[in-house]
Amino acid sequence: MTNQMVSRVEGKVLILEREFNAPRELVFQAFSQAEHLKHWWGPRGWTLPVCHVDFRVGGVWHYCMKCEDKNQGDFYGMESWGKGVYQDIVVPEKIVYVDYFSDAEGNVAENMPETNVTLAFIETDSGTKIISRSEYATLEGLQQVMDMGMLEGITDTWNRLVEHLESIQKSS
DSSP: OOOOOEEEEETTEEEEEEEESSOHHHHHHHHHOHHHHHHHOSSTTEEEEEEEEOOSTTOEEEEEEEEOOGGGGGGTTOEEEEEEEEEEEETTTEEEEEEEEEOTTOOBOTTSOOEEEEEEEEEETTEEEEEEEEEESSHHHHHHHHHTTHHHHHHHHHHHHHHHHHHHHHHO
16 A cells, blocks of 8 residues: 555646545544644644634635744744635545635635635545545646645645544554
């Protein structure tokens, strides 16, 4: 089993695939419950001081990532707010949401691209495979977030998820 993320771009869609050595129900919970998300969401060196999850269709996930790592230079102390609005949920198979950049009040940042995200959770012999499809309205929107280092950020974030899943399974 590979723990490496596979990524590819098809038009305006960024597709990410990765296998996790954990049961599907647990991996699904890690994406849908605040008590899980606050342990792993965001790049290394960033925390999630705010994480409100209303996990239902039409519900909102509002969060703040904050850089706590002094070694990250200009990023240290920076906050990045995001907001997801759930469109479709099939437990434990699929989560569909629209992801926005936002402010602390949850107002959408108009100058930033929104993303239609579909997460599929697929049982495998050794755990759970996630296929993430992030669709942008324009090629420019996709390029904008790629230029911001989103791919590195997601890789880092999913590496932290691997560690979180391992620590939960050891303690249970």
